Amino acid sequence: MIIVALSDTHGNHHSVDVPPGDIIIHCGDITLKSNLAEVTDFIEWFAGLNFQHKILVAGNHDRFIRKRKAEFLDLINGHKIDYLENRLIQINGYSIFGSPYSLNYGGLGAFTYFDIPEAERVWNLIPENVNILVTHAPPKGFRDFSKTFNKNAGCQVLRDRVLSVKPRYHIFGHIHESYGTETHNGSVFINASLSNGSGEIVNKPVVLGI
Numbered sequence: 001m002i003i004v005a006l007s008d009t010h011g012n013h014h015s016v017d018v019p020p021g022d023i024i025i026h027c028g029d030i031t032l033k034s035n036l037a038e039v040t041d042f043i044e045w046f047a048g049l050n051f052q053h054k055i056l057v058a059g060n061h062d063r064f065i066r067k068r069k070a071e072f073l074d075l076i077n078g079h080k081i082d083y084l085e086n087r088l089i090q091i092n093g094y095s096i097f098g099s100p101y102s103l104n105y106g107g108l109g110a111f112t113y114f115d116i117p118e119a120e121r122v123w124n125l126i127p128e129n130v131n132i133l134v135t136h137a138p139p140k141g142f143r144d145f146s147k148t149f150n151k152n153a154g155c156q157v158l159r160d161r162v163l164s165v166k167p168r169y170h171i172f173g174h175i176h177e178s179y180g181t182e183t184h185n186g187s188v189f190i191n192a193s194l195s196n197g198s199g200e201i202v203n204k205p206v207v208l209g210i
Helices: 038-046 063-067 069-076 116-123 156-165
Strands: 001-006 023-026 054-056 081-083 087-091 095-100 131-133 169-172 180-184 187-191 206-209
Touching: 038 054, 038 063, 038 069, 038 081, 054 095, 063 069, 069 081, 116 156, 131 156, 187 206
Parallel strands: 001 023, 023 054, 054 081, 095 131, 131 169, 169 187
Antiparallel strands: 001 206, 087 095, 180 187
């Protein structure tokens, strides 16, 4: 089974060269302006891709999804898109959990938390038996170095939970400049961000054979 993973397309999804596969996973920040036209265009593009399963989580730039949830769910209705907001699904024997949340650094982003208790409430929802974890944001110390902040910008609480749960794959985005893959303690960490700081598509989707 082939998984194609991508994240942070920020409205430039039509510029992405999508390789073939069985499951496509988008880890959020589908929009730049996050208006109805932009979200509708993304959903039509995503739904039209030739994959048996399509998985989507939102990101901190996806304010439309946060503020107009019912309207968004109507848009994806009938398109066979699995939108994961702290939700677990099963595909071909693999358990897949997705969450859109990320640490807030002082902005007005969607799906963000500000402190450790909030983070714990979110990340304790990750089940023990998850095989593939999909989040928008990275865990601290794994593909999370931010040139903007000149530090590892991932979440420590998420890191602690991931190291406890030990998913086979943890796929995320958010920190554009840390695109790539690394392995730790049996888990593969994948930052699938495709955009640079200007929102241009500069990376390729990550392809996984499982």
